[in-house]
Amino acid sequence: MSNDNKEIKKIALNYTLKTMAFSSITAGIILGLLLAYLADCFNLRGLMISFFSAWSAGMVVAWISTNNNARKFIYPTWSLVEQANLIARGDLTAEVPPNQPMGQLALMRDVFNHMVLELRFIGSQIKEAGFQINHSSEEAVEIADNTSKSIHTMNGLIDQIARGANEQAVNMQVTSRSAAFMADLAQEVAQKFSVVATHAGETEAVVADGLNNTSFQSQKVTESMTSITRVSESIKELEEKSAMIGQIVNVITDIASQTNLLALNAAIEAARAGEQGRGFAVVAEEVRKLAEETSTTAQSIYGLIGDIQNSTVQVVEDVASAREVLESQTGVVLNNENLLLKLKDHIIPVNQQIHNIAAASEEITRSTNSINSEMENIAAVSQETAAAAQEILASTEDQSRNIANMMQSVNEMSLLAEKLAKQSSIIKLPN
Incomplete structure (x- = not known):
């Protein structure tokens, strides 16, 4: 029997004794005086008889009353306290049987x-x-540990990303300067090729004029040959x-x-003829003069x-020499024409290539400028990435500290869970 039950027994006994003493004395005095009054016996003997009679009656009534109260209150309370003590020790199988008499405490039994x-x-x-808290705390410790390791690994990666972004930004700046230099060179090349293209166009025009002149010269040489x-x-x-x-x-x-x-002979004959032949001699003389x-x-x-x-x-x-010269000149003209034709055949694709190269140089300049702009954008993004990585790194460091604090809290919670598990293990439940 527990100390509480002994205390209840003691309280019940004291209650019975005190109730019987109080009831008997009260009954002896009050009822004794009343009986003595009714019996009209106020002498000592009458008072003593009345007192003892009333006291005896008070004792019987008090015993009956206290016994009845004990059955209705004290013993049910004793049963409740006994079961409560079992429950206090963790035995939740304890209960007040429904068929146990509880007197006035039946409602309390049901409530109990x-x-x-x-x-x-x-x-x-x-x-x-x-159990769940203990299991969850173990999982939380494991998760927090894994999270801490992941954050540590992520910090390393973010630090590498930050360093890589900084290096990339520096490289992009160098590349951007190189691209700008290349763009300037490409622009200069494009300008020079533009000048070369202009000269090539002029050369092509000169060659065309030379061909026209050579053709005209060849035509004139042909005409000269014809004239010669x-x-x-x-x-x-x-x-x-x-x-x-x-x-x-x-x-x-x-x-x-x-x-x-004949005139001389005629003159001789006229001289021979004398006067008659004088006219003939004159004619013969004239004929001789005319003959001379x-x-x-x-x-x-x-x-x-x-x-x-x-x-x-x-x-x-001279004509033969001129013909030879013209023939030689014709050969030279033909050679010049052939050379000019070959030069034209070469100049046209070269000129086209020069135009293509000039256009390509301009395109390279535009592309290089675009690349330079993109490089600057990438460098800016790399710097922003590095700054963001530094911010993330600082945030993850804060998070790492928070995880450390959380792990401490989880460890404390785990200890509390172990204590709770130990304390809850004393709870005895019905099967």
């Missing part, structure tokens, strides 16, 4: 049993919660006609000589023809 049911439910919930051929033919014809004239002049000279001889003049003129013509023939020979030689 209902409370026990609630405590059983709460105890089961506490045990389950303790005609002159050569005319000179040849003139030479032939001069020869014919020379022959004719020779004939005329022969005729003049013969005429001169004719012979002189023929000699002059013959000399002129000789000069003409000599000049014709020189002209023929």
